[in-house]
Amino acid sequence: MPEGHTLHRLAKLHEKRFAGGQVRVSSPQGRFADGAALIDGRVLTHAEAWGKHLLHHYDSGVTLHVHLGLYGKFTESSVPMDAPVGEVRMRLIGAGRTGEPHGTDLRGPAACEILHDPEVSALTARLGPDPLRRDADPDRAWTRISRSQRSIGALLMDQKVLAGVGNVYRAEVLFRHNISPHRPGKSLSRPEWEAMWADLVDLMKVGVRRGLMHVVRPEHDHGAPSYAADRPRTYVYRRVGDPCRLCGTTVVHTVMEGRNLFWCPTCQPR
Structure with missing residues (x-):
């Protein structure tokens, strides 16, 4: 989607x-x-x-x-x-x-x-704040996240909590901030949320400009190719079974609330 x-x-x-x-x-x-x-x-x-x-x-x-x-x-x-x-x-x-x-x-x-x-x-x-809209209020999302026992991996995909984030941005922003997708929303600190929100704003703006999701930092954008020939590299998205680009641990996969989820168990410890 x-x-x-x-x-x-x-x-x-x-x-x-x-x-x-x-x-x-x-x-x-x-x-x-x-x-x-x-x-x-x-x-x-x-x-x-x-x-x-x-x-x-x-x-x-x-x-x-x-x-x-x-x-x-x-x-x-x-x-x-x-x-x-x-x-x-x-x-x-x-x-x-x-x-x-x-x-x-x-x-x-x-x-x-x-x-x-x-x-x-x-x-x-009924939609949550959209990181690409100037009128977005990240505090609306934080209020729901900070009170929820649901996993942050599920909350980021809930359009009532945050509008516009899908499977790729969800997996990649959690990796970039070393946050396990299984952590309950209420376990996140305010600084962790603010850093993730700012990163989503920047990453999604790049997506608007370039038409593709560029999520790997320049210093890591080498080595194993992307999961598809016409896509930029990702850290974990659709890389199940491959070594993590940072630590070499095997990237793992599960299904969370009906959607595929990818993460590195070493870089994103529970």
Whole structure:
């Protein structure tokens, strides 16, 4: 599932390409036809992301809400666009403030829906602070973490606690701070949390700029290759059975609350 930096990159791209002008919206697949009709021909005023949610705000007062889920993807294109291929939930075409036309197709999202202001407020109210948002309040997350017996590994993935962090950032930030994913949230100290939050802010900003998650410090970015040819190296994510890049201990794996979890038992002692 795409992590928060991907949605913030999309929001920036769509803001640049489509905001400030009328857009044409259709649903070649048909499943979003009613929603598309509500925003077709309207002005997209601005786009933003909150955690793993993308929001397009329109001059009519309605908001397009997209959650990519596991399989959702936007495909950007020049105009004129080719005929839709596959199950295209939504096609959006516009020129924004620049006057240069662009298009995008959305396939396979978990959510593609029209929301009104009270529904947008309800959505954002149930999300934790997003490290990539300027209005984020890390104390909201700390309040929940510091009172919880749940493991910090589970809490970091709970979007009600912290919005936008997924499996990669979870595994890597815990490693970078030598914190076992099994420690109860309430066992963390305030300085430990503040250091992790600041690190997430920095790492996720890099993800927005580069489009990839760079989590290994420069002095450690050598040796064994990444788990995939098109991905930067990681410390522990998807490296089960491989030696830790710092201490050589075998990286281990378990499933925590339905999600794969990777860590080094030496660098991250319980």
